[in-house]
Amino acid sequence: MADIHLESLAHSYDPAAASPEYALKPLDMTWRNGETYALLGPSGCGKSTMLNIISGLIQPSHGRVLFDGDDVTGRGTAARNIAQVFQVPVIYRSMTVRQNLAFPLVCRRRKRAEIDRRVGDVAELLGLQHVLNRPAVALTADQKQLVSLGRGLVRDDVSALLLDEPLTVIDPQLKFELRRKLKAVNQAFNITMVLVTHDQNEALTFARSIIVMNHGEIVQQGDPQTLFDNPRTEHVGYFIGSPAMNFLPAAQTTDTLAVLDGQLQVPMTSAMRGGDDLKIAFRPEHVNLGGEGYRVSARVERVWFEGLDQVLELDSGGTRFRARLDDWRGTVGDDIELRVMDRHLRVFRDGALVET
Numbered sequence: 001m002a003d004i005h006l007e008s009l010a011h012s013y014d015p016a017a018a019s020p021e022y023a024l025k026p027l028d029m030t031w032r033n034g035e036t037y038a039l040l041g042p043s044g045c046g047k048s049t050m051l052n053i054i055s056g057l058i059q060p061s062h063g064r065v066l067f068d069g070d071d072v073t074g075r076g077t078a079a080r081n082i083a084q085v086f087q088v089p090v091i092y093r094s095m096t097v098r099q100n101l102a103f104p105l106v107c108r109r110r111k112r113a114e115i116d117r118r119v120g121d122v123a124e125l126l127g128l129q130h131v132l133n134r135p136a137v138a139l140t141a142d143q144k145q146l147v148s149l150g151r152g153l154v155r156d157d158v159s160a161l162l163l164d165e166p167l168t169v170i171d172p173q174l175k176f177e178l179r180r181k182l183k184a185v186n187q188a189f190n191i192t193m194v195l196v197t198h199d200q201n202e203a204l205t206f207a208r209s210i211i212v213m214n215h216g217e218i219v220q221q222g223d224p225q226t227l228f229d230n231p232r233t234e235h236v237g238y239f240i241g242s243p244a245m246n247f248l249p250a251a252q253t254t255d256t257l258a259v260l261d262g263q264l265q266v267p268m269t270s271a272m273r274g275g276d277d278l279k280i281a282f283r284p285e286h287v288n289l290g291g292e293g294y295r296v297s298a299r300v301e302r303v304w305f306e307g308l309d310q311v312l313e314l315d316s317g318g319t320r321f322r323a324r325l326d327d328w329r330g331t332v333g334d335d336i337e338l339r340v341m342d343r344h345l346r347v348f349r350d351g352a353l354v355e356t
Contacts, residue, residue, distance in 0.1 A: 002067040002159040004031040004054060004192065009063035011049055023049045025217040026062065031160075034190040036183070038207035040197060040239070046216040047196045051162050054194070055082045067159055083152025084162040088169060089144035091136040097123075098132040101150050108155075122150045125188055126181055142174045146181070153185060160192040161185075167202060179206050200240055212236050228283070229344075234351045243284050243311055246321040247348065250278045257347060261317045263296045264340060266347055271354050279348045284311065286344040287323035293339035300334045314338075 006029050012020035024046045031037055039047035052058040054065060056077035064073045072080050092100050101122060105115045123129045126146045131139060136147055145166055152161055163182070167175050179202065186193050197203050203210050204224045211221045212235070220232045231237040237245035248264075250257040256265045257272060259280045266280055287296075298314035298321075305311075312323045314336075323338060330336065347354040 002192070003033050003069075004160060005066040005069075006030075006050075006054075007064045007066060009050075009053065009060055009065070011053060011058065011060045011062065015061040020061075022216050024053070024060075025215075027218055029211075029218070029221075031192055031194065033192050034186070035209060036186050036193045036195070036207045038195045038197060038203035038210045039213060040200060040203040040210055041213035041219075042198055042239075045213040047213050048164060049216075050213075051084075051164055051194060051196050054160070055084050055162050056080050081155070081157050081159045082162060083155070083158045083160070084164065085145070085148050085152060085166045087165045089141065089148045091139075091144050091147050093135075093137045095136055096133055097128060097136050097139070097147055100136045100147050101128075101132075101154050104151060104155050118154045118156070122154050125153075125184060126150050142170045142178060145170060145178070149182075149185070153189060153191075158191060160194060163193065163195040165196055165198070167197075167199075175202070176205075182206060200242070204240075212239060230346070230353065232353050234279075234281075234348055237281060237346075237348075241283060241285075242306070243322045243324065245281050245283055245346075247279045247281045248319055248321060250280045250347075252278060260296055260298075260319055260321075263316065264294045264345065266345055269354070269356060271356075272347060272349055277348075277350050281346045281348055282340055282344055284322040284324040286341045287321075287325070288339045288341070289325060289327060289336075291339055291341075293341040296338045296340055298336060298338060300330060300332050300336060303332060 006027060008026060008028060010022055010026040011024040012022045014020055039050060041047050053060050056075060064071055092103065098119060101119045102115050105118060123132055128146055128150065152158060167178060170178060195206055208223060209221060210224060210227055212219045214235050220227060220236050227236060227240045231240060234247055248259040250259050255268050257268055257278055257280060258265045264280055272278060296316060298316040300312050301315050302313035303310055309324050309326050310328055312325060314321055314323060
């Protein structure tokens with residue numbers, strides 16, 4: 001187990017070019033021992049590049065990687081004591097589940113009693129006791145992924161567990177159970193865990209700290225509630241939440257910003273003045289049929305279901321926005337009156353959150 005520090009880290013796959021393009025732009029950050037992290041962003045944003053630099057599969061073109069202050073930048077994966085689980089399960093097809101789990105310890109010539117104890121502990125934690133003697137190749141996809149995970153956990157000297165979209169091949173109904181087991185692993189072994197994903201639901205339900213990335217840089221890092229309530233950029237507001245945050249172009253007056261023909265208004269501050277692109281934003285979850293907030297009239301253009309909730313796409317004077325409601329009864333084409341909670345309104349200037 002270790003604290004992992006990325007110092008002035010950056011990476012270009014062609015650093016000798018006259019104007020190199022960076023898959024990972026310069027950054028400094030520390031991942032604390034025993035914490036759970038998620039690297040969240042669209043394909044090509046740099047999250048897998050960062051993970052592979054930490055594991056030693058890629059050597060960065062700039063900067064250093066330190067484990068508990070020890071510079072491991074030039075060391076390979078084996079010397080870093082990293083366990084990594086990939087999208088596709090990696091198993092030894094000719095071995096049983098027990099032999100797969102034991103293999104890292106056998107290679108290190110550990111005593112048989114220790115091997116049996118560690119394999120038993122990991123199998124119990126992951127729910128693999130009943131298949132230990134079965135051929136690994138005969139398992140289901142989710143069981144194979146658990147074997148890949150268990151092979152990394154069976155060692156007691158692992159610095160961190162790196163998870164590169166490991167739930168991609170898993171059926172949706174089984175993903176929740178696997179995330180639960182990953183959390184149990186973190187609590188049982190106090191091991192640093194880093195999950196790479198483009199799925200916000202995976203990130204929000206797994207990690208205590210989420211790192212949102214875009215175009216090779218970290219846009220925002222924080223706990224799930226902070227990212228939901230106070231996204232620093234429009235990108236985070238769109239990427240976190242389902243449906244995404246509503247961003248409505250605002251009209252400026254001397255004293256206010258207004259949207260929806262003046263139905264929503266925010267007092268103008270000095271931080272808002274001079275921006276070419278001002279928007280008032282709010283979450284669909286912060287729209288209700290009654291209670292406190294600004295009164296807004298709109299027409300229902302589209303409706304779809306997400307669990308117990310209904311998501312309404314609405315039009316008010318030519319401006320579209322969405323509301324997530326659990327108590328609406330009506331049809332497309334209805335005119336309705338809503339309340340938007342004023343304490344949850346946010347203002348963005350040129351794509352960035354205005355602090356108020």
